[in-house]
Amino acid sequence: MTTTANLTARQRFNHAVRCQPVDRAPMWLMRQAGRALPEYRKLKEKWTFVQLCQNPELAVEVTLQPIRRFGFDAAILFSDILVIPEAMGQKYHFKETGGVQMDFAVTSKADIEKLSVEHVVERLNYVEQALKMLRKELGDQTALLGFTGSPWTLATFMMEGASVPKYGRALQLFREDKQTFFALLEKLTAAVTVYLKMQIATGIDALQIFDSHGGHLAPTEFQEASGRWTNQIIASLGGKVPVIHFSLGTHGNWPDLIASGANILGIDWQTDLAEARKIIPAHIAMQGNLSPVLLAEATPKAVAAETNKVLETMRGRPGHIFNLGHGLTPAAKLENIQALVDTVKNFK
Numbered sequence: 548m549t550t551t552a553n554l555t556a557r558q559r560f561n562h563a564v565r566c567q568p569v570d571r572a573p574m575w576l577m578r579q580a581g582r583a584l585p586e587y588r589k590l591k592e593k594w595t596f597v598q599l600c601q602n603p604e605l606a607v608e609v610t611l612q613p614i615r616r617f618g619f620d621a622a623i624l625f626s627d628i629l630v631i632p633e634a635m636g637q638k639y640h641f642k643e644t645g646g647v648q649m650d651f652a653v654t655s656k657a658d659i660e661k662l663s664v665e666h667v668v669e670r671l672n673y674v675e676q677a678l679k680m681l682r683k684e685l686g687d688q689t690a691l692l693g694f695t696g697s698p699w700t701l702a703t704f705m706m707e708g709a710s711v712p713k714y715g716r717a718l719q720l721f722r723e724d725k726q727t728f729f730a731l732l733e734k735l736t737a738a739v740t741v742y743l744k745m746q747i748a749t750g751i752d753a754l755q756i757f758d759s760h761g762g763h764l765a766p767t768e769f770q771e772a773s774g775r776w777t778n779q780i781i782a783s784l785g786g787k788v789p790v791i792h793f794s795l796g797t798h799g800n801w802p803d804l805i806a807s808g809a810n811i812l813g814i815d816w817q818t819d820l821a822e823a824r825k826i827i828p829a830h831i832a833m834q835g836n837l838s839p840v841l842l843a844e845a846t847p848k849a850v851a852a853e854t855n856k857v858l859e860t861m862r863g864r865p866g867h868i869f870n871l872g873h874g875l876t877p878a879a880k881l882e883n884i885q886a887l888v889d890t891v892k893n894f895k
């Protein structure tokens with residue numbers, strides 16, 4: 548018989564992602580590493596964002612900061628989805644005024660041909676080092692998550708060459724020149740696959756695929772432009788670790804997401820959790836879905852009340868990982884994060 552007494556955070560997380568019994572929902576927050584924490588901002592006085600990502604000791608430190616302060620059940624590596632295009636030859640930096648800027652945009656067949664898959668794992672050696680150090684540091688106590696961007700979401704950034712209000716170029720290429728679009732997505736799929744295999748070999752407990760721009764596609768386009776590529780990646784990982792699929796604005800695509808091979812589906816904050824619970828089969832775990840803006844704009848009392856609603860909606864459903872329904876924003880208040888954490892820990 549499985550007992551749920553005295554679970555470590557790592558065990559709690561690992562049971563929940565497999566829809567096994569737990570004492571309470573495990574929790575972590577998307578974008579918990581960095582941004583909202585004063586100890587992160589202190590490091591930012593000395594180092595740029597990309598330097599913090601590329602230095603394993605510093606990336607480990609930023610990853611551990613939210614674990615020390617809040618005791619989350621899982622740590623997510625401090626890094627970025629755009630380290631993949633960077634390793635393929637498209638350098639970028641974070642603009643302190645907000646957003647990211649790449650050195651050039653991928654706009655032609657020639658640009659796609661120049662992108663290199665061969666050296667991705669070698670160039671991302673700093674990620675490998677950081678994950679190995681984290682595994683040692685966290686030991687059996689706390690779960691460790693790796694991650695990637697989905698090929699589609701990466702393509703949207705690579706084709707604009709920056710954070711922009713509207714990611715139209717990848718959509719246009721998909722609609723007007725499928726052959727070229729597929730050439731880019733094939734390269735990205737190959738790069739993401741080798742990258743994730745490297746992450747898995749370091750001993751991570753699970754990994755998350757961020758398809759943050761999946762919802763920019765019409766439901767009729769989603770599978771061809773995004774879903775099939777992530778499905779291919781998940782299949783080639785061979786079930787070695789549980790895979791969390793997070794996408795934003797794609798609840799019109801539940802059948803595709805359920806069939807994606809992902810073991811856990813991230814539920815975005817605009818999706819009705821009770822409805823999602825009815826649709827998602829019992830063998831797939833669910834992650835989410837508190838509204839992230841609450842943490843910046845509401846009071847601790849309101850955050851506790853909304854956190855309780857999420858937990859109540861998922862009561863009795865094996866396989867719930869508490870999280871936000873999208874990433875923590877820089878304006879999130881520490882007392883609100885604390886209220887969320889206390890509420891999840893004390894939920895009976």
Ligand code: CP3
Nearest residue numbers: 577578579580581582624625626627628646647757759874
């Ligand atoms: O979850 C975590 O804490 C791990 C670290 C992490 C970061 N980015 C650090 C980061 C993760 C998992 C990401 C994923 C990521 N990166 C996504 C997908 C998730 C999502 O929010 O939809 C995307 C789209 C990116 C690309 C990216 N990185 C953009 C567009 C920007 C600039 C805009 C922004 O959101 O700040 C970044 C910068 C970034 N990535 C920061 C952090 C902590 C901010 C850097 C800073 O403020 O110092």
